[in-house]
Amino acid sequence: MEFQPHHVALTVSNIEKTIEFYKKFGFKEVIRWKAEDNSLIVVHLKLNNFILELFSFKDVKEGAVEKELFEDLKHKGYRHFALKVVNLEEVSSKLKEKGIIPINKINLGKTGIKYFFVKDPEGNFLEIVEDKRKF
Template sequence: MFKQIHHIAITCKSLEKLKEFYIKLGFKLQKSYQDDEVIIAHLNLKGTLIELFEFNGSIKSIRVKRWDIKLKEPGLVHFALAVDDIKAAKQWVNDQLSVSTTEVTYGRTGINYFFMHDPEGNAIEVVECN
């Protein structure tokens, strides 16, 4: 029934700043939309989409069939990006991005990983999958 994660949505203070950050990580701008209330950008990395929202005005939530979806409230625990070589990825992040990272750790689930934050503080885990 379910095939894969379609997208991850992040409400941001500066869509342009986050868009530039994720493009540096290899995401491509797939589509964008703008009106008086919101700017939306879809970024694609080999089939994984990040949907960025930047709201103007006072919209706090959107009603979707009895569910109160709070798109304007920031929040995300983390998401993970897969790499083949964790050490090379960490070196690239240190060289190319202005962010700090944790040390590479061997996790309880048997994978090597490290964490970093995007410019608005959203946590990104980088995991070695080879």
């Protein structure tokens, strides 16, 4: 049996604003489904072979995302997903030009990768990593 990453799902309150945010990272909208009664919209955004699945419910409920990254990591369940880049410093500068400000400085993680985080319009953490490890 062989498995490959396929998608991560997020529930959001403002789907259009969230789509525009992720398009700045190179995601493209590939699927949009809308319930007849407008109670739900599902959008698939694709980046290479990875899909970000967005759900937007008319009666969306607030989640338990903490404002501070370290405190958020203490909760069970989904905490963030990461996008890998070749040059972290260059990407950080380009994102700032697009109005996306990292919430922390570039760090070297305990597992040997360099990283920083941003937040999407819904407050979800998105990690940007430079991983040159050889396994």
